[in-house]
Amino acid sequence: MIVMGVDPGTALTGYGFIEISKNGQLSAIDYGVVKTPAKEKMENRLLQLYESLNQKILLYQPQRSAVEKLFFHNNVTTAMSVGQARGVIMLCLAKAGLEIAEFTPMEVKQAVVGYGGAEKRQVQMMVKSILNLTEIPKPDDAADALAIAICGANTYRSNEVIGMF
Secondary structure, eight states: OEEEEEEOOSSEEEEEEEEEOTTSOEEEEEEEEEEOOTTSOHHHHHHHHHHHHHHHHHHHOOSEEEEEOOOOSSOHHHHHHHHHHHHHHHHHHHHTTOEEEEEOHHHHHHHHHSOTTOOHHHHHHHHHHHTTOSSOOSSHHHHHHHHHHHHHHHHHHHHHHTTOO
16 A cells, blocks of 8 residues: 655655555655746635646555645644645545545654654654665655555555554
8 A cells, every 4th residue: 555645834745655565564755846837826725736736646646645734833824835735736636536544743743753752853853764765755845645554554554454444
């Protein structure tokens, strides 16, 4: 099974595709970021985000997806633009027929590190270890997307064991 993880953003949206082997091993297929130019009109940035993610979905054909929930408490402007990007991401995933799981940053940290208050570096090190990578994925948004995919994969496997899917 292939799981896609997405870390929403307007300037940078992280994506990660991981595969769950028959023996339960997780491995990275692809990861990176979709960059959109800050000087571009928002509608064009959102279109670029949609088209880029849609191309990746068509290429890798994931069966499941996971997206980070928004968590902002200070900057309303940033929250609004990331919310727009997240809406486009959700639309893209839904149009592809993917089931979407949503996780808070704390849930992702708990799933990957075992502690919801883990530091970013701890999460990155665990992503590297879990996926048997030679180095920490860069940039941070890509590493975050892989962590979200790992969280989604673990949740899907757990739900299958207890018969929810």
